[in-house]
Amino acid sequence: MAYRIYLSSPHMGGREMHYIEQAFAGNWIAPLGENVDAFEAETAARVGRAHGVAVSAGTHAIHLALKLLAVEAGDTVFCSALTFAGSCNAICYERARPVFIDCDETTWNMSPVALRAALRRAAAEGRLPRAVIIVDLYGQSADYDALIPLCREYGVPVIEDAAEALGAALRGRPCGSFGELAVLSFNGNKIITTSGGGMLLTGDSGQAAKARFWATQARDPAPWYEHTEIGYNYRLSNVLAGIGRGQLLCLEERLAQKKAIHARYAAGLRDVPAALMTAPAGFDSAYWLSVLRLELAATRARPADIIAALAERGIEARHVWKPMHMQPVFADAPFYPHAEEPDGTAARLFAAGLCLPSDTKMTAGEQQEVIDIIRACF
Ligand SMILES: *Cc1c(COP(=O)(O)O)cnc(C)c1O
Numbered sequence: 001m002a003y004r005i006y007l008s009s010p011h012m013g014g015r016e017m018h019y020i021e022q023a024f025a026g027n028w029i030a031p032l033g034e035n036v037d038a039f040e041a042e043t044a045a046r047v048g049r050a051h052g053v054a055v056s057a058g059t060h061a062i063h064l065a066l067k068l069l070a071v072e073a074g075d076t077v078f079c080s081a082l083t084f085a086g087s088c089n090a091i092c093y094e095r096a097r098p099v100f101i102d103c104d105e106t107t108w109n110m111s112p113v114a115l116r117a118a119l120r121r122a123a124a125e126g127r128l129p130r131a132v133i134i135v136d137l138y139g140q141s142a143d144y145d146a147l148i149p150l151c152r153e154y155g156v157p158v159i160e161d162a163a164e165a166l167g168a169a170l171r172g173r174p175c176g177s178f179g180e181l182a183v184l185s186f187n188g189n190k191i192i193t194t195s196g197g198g199m200l201l202t203g204d205s206g207q208a209a210k211a212r213f214w215a216t217q218a219r220d221p222a223p224w225y226e227h228t229e230i231g232y233n234y235r236l237s238n239v240l241a242g243i244g245r246g247q248l249l250c251l252e253e254r255l256a257q258k259k260a261i262h263a264r265y266a267a268g269l270r271d272v273p274a275a276l277m278t279a280p281a282g283f284d285s286a287y288w289l290s291v292l293r294l295e296l297a298a299t300r301a302r303p304a305d306i307i308a309a310l311a312e313r314g315i316e317a318r319h320v321w322k323p324m325h326m327q328p329v330f331a332d333a334p335f336y337p338h339a340e341e342p343d344g345t346a347a348r349l350f351a352a353g354l355c356l357p358s359d360t361k362m363t364a365g366e367q368q369e370v371i372d373i374i375r376a377c378f
Pocket of ligand 1: 086196
């Protein structure tokens with residue numbers, strides 16, 4: 001469906017074509033080249049990591065992170081329950097088993113209470129997970145100050161899924177810098193885009209080299225194509241990395257726009273029976289999407305009603321991610337709730353939440369129209 005106002009659509013800054021033309025001029029129409037090297041270095045520097053490995057999707061970056069942590073068939077991997085399937089599908093690529101961890105209401109991200117319960121049980125059973133994938137949801141950092149010490153206590157490495165949170169920070173530390181490895185996405189709807197793409201971030205040059213090796217078909221150094229391992233064709237094209245370099249130049253402007261969008265919703269919706277997902281003190285959200293949580297007991301309006309009312313006027317809104325432990329494909333996966341509720345806090349946020357149009361090309365006038373339609377639903 002074509003909308004007049006989108007949730008979050010690609011927004012070019014103007015310099016992208018310059019870098020694409022450079023790739024054409026040098027005939028570097030390949031998954032290697034100057035744009036890839038520069039895009040990796042510039043992105044890694046922005047989040048304070050030593051190394052970035054540009055790949056063709058955030059999902060592929062997660063896959064490589066799991067391989068670097070030696071995830072194998074039969075292992076378990078913990079993952080945030082309230083997220084997009086891209087966070088956890090790669091666990092299954094390696095025939096490992098996902099275990100989903102609930103979120104809490106303050107951060108919407110992984111609950112330290114649920115994580116502690118899951119780690120305790122896993123330790124008692126002698127089956128600690130090989131890794132914990134912690135998501136920074138909708139642009140907001142998870143509470144790493146609570147989560148990382150827990151993982152350290154049990155000796156389990158963390159993968160930060162910062163696909164939605166480039167530009168966010170927790171107490172001054174950028175998202176993408178937490179955990180042993182982190183992942184970004186440059187899919188078309190993300191804060192900046194390469195049309196499709198992702199990046200693996202690490203502080204370890206050996207990990208970066210190994211990830212590049214696997215991502216380019218695991219070609220051993222030899223005069224012919226020699227392989228001792230199974231590889232993948234995961235590298236980002238030098239043309240698309242050119243889009244990424246141009247996009248990085250307008251990242252700060254996009255972040256300011258996302259913040260302004262969130263502030264206008266906060267002002268325009270302050271007196272309806274609903275609350276915007278808002279960064280707690282010390283959290284600096286990228287506000288990739290502005291998310292509204294309805295007070296279901298105080299209104300008859302439901303997320304589906306508001307989504308339908310907006311769609312009728314050509315405006316895109318969406319339900320909050322349906323939690324992974326509620327997905328048919330993961331019906332058999334264990335789930336650890338934050339409190340004693342079968343489907344946890346994540347299920348309640350799913351039932352009450354909707355993602356509002358957060359497109360940086362949306363004008364203040366258009367956003368006022370969105371606000372007016374939402375207000376009329378109550
Ligand atoms: C978009 C996204 C991914 C996957 O990224 P792709 O580039 O689309 O493969 C992973 N995790 C989260 C939380 C995402 O939003």
